[in-house]
Amino acid sequence: MSAIDENGLVLRSQAGDTRAFADLVAAYERVIFTLALRMTGDREESRDIAQIVFLKVYRGLPGFDPKRRFFSWIYRIAVNECIDRLRSRRPADPLDERMEDPDASPEGETMRREMAETVQSALLDLGEDDRQVLVLRHWLDRSYAEISDALGVPESTVKSRLFEARQRLGRALNRRGVNQ
Secondary structure, eight states: OOHHHHHHHHHHHHTTOHHHHHHHHHHHHHHHHHHHHHHHOOHHHHHHHHHHHHHHHHHHGGGOOTTSOHHHHHHHHHHHHHHHHHHHSOTTOOOOSOOSOTTOOTTTHHHHHHHHHHHHHHHHHSOHHHHHHHIIIIISOOOHHHHHHHHTSOHHHHHHHHHHHHHHHHHHHHHTTOOO
16 A cells, blocks of 8 residues: 555544545554464464554544554554563463464475464564564565664664574574474
């Protein structure tokens, strides 16, 4: 979605246009769900988080400054909700075992599921900063500039955090027997 389209939807939503808000939800629901899934590792919890995020966005829209980037604002709300959930979670909560690709072929489903669970487990072993930058870049396909804006740090910091996070993820995968 272009910034112009997004700004128009935000302004119309702020004016009470529920259809415009529904369009914003449609544009960002997959992004927010994917972020929550990669941060928490649990599909049901991720659905709950996405619903809460959009409720908070709806309630907060009247005070949102349309000069800011909507993505950065909604991303920050989603990350904060994920962090709150992770902090309230017991350390021994299991990962969601339904991480498989719904379009997987029968012969490759088990291998893909095991790899997805291994990657998710390794990702959850990383710190929140590492997870955020990896999820934004590799699962949400955001540019360095967008990540910089969302995290409120310079692009050079994003690049160095991403480099370090990839290194730590690689080590975590190696500990699980995954050779890169």
